[in-house]
Amino acid sequence: MDSRNDILKSIIWEIDPGSLVKVRRYAFDGSLYYQHGIVISKKQIDQLELFPFVEVYIFETQTVSKQSPPALEVLSGPLNEKN
Numbered sequence: 001m002d003s004r005n006d007i008l009k010s011i012i013w014e015i016d017p018g019s020l021v022k023v024r025r026y027a028f029d030g031s032l033y034y035q036h037g038i039v040i041s042k043k044q045i046d047q048l049e050l051f052p053f054v055e056v057y058i059f060e061t062q063t064v065s066k067q068s069p070p071a072l073e074v075l076s077g078p079l080n081e082k083n
Contacts, residue, residue, distance in 0.1 A: 013069050015039055015054055018078025023056060024071045035060045036075075 015021075019039040026032055041055035046066070053066045 013043060013052060014077075015043065015069075015072070015074055016078050017042060017054075020075045021056060021067075022073040022075055023058060023065075023067055024073070040064065 017039050021037055021039060023035045023037055024032065025035055035058050037056040037058040039054050040057050043052050043054055045052050049068075051068050053068050054072075055064050056067045056072070057064050
């Protein structure tokens, strides 16, 4: 369990719960389109896929999906309660 925490700390991916993101998607014909969402989980690593991901609530479809770093563009970070 300690090695898993070390792996998560070593990943440089500036994303936190509450971040507003743009999700890159591809239609069936291969055309690119974007959807918007909000991150609802902390960074995790899927043991089967071996890549980090976060869960994102997609506004357009009203669903939650796992998203990896290449599919996301962070539009704004979460509000900081101290400021």
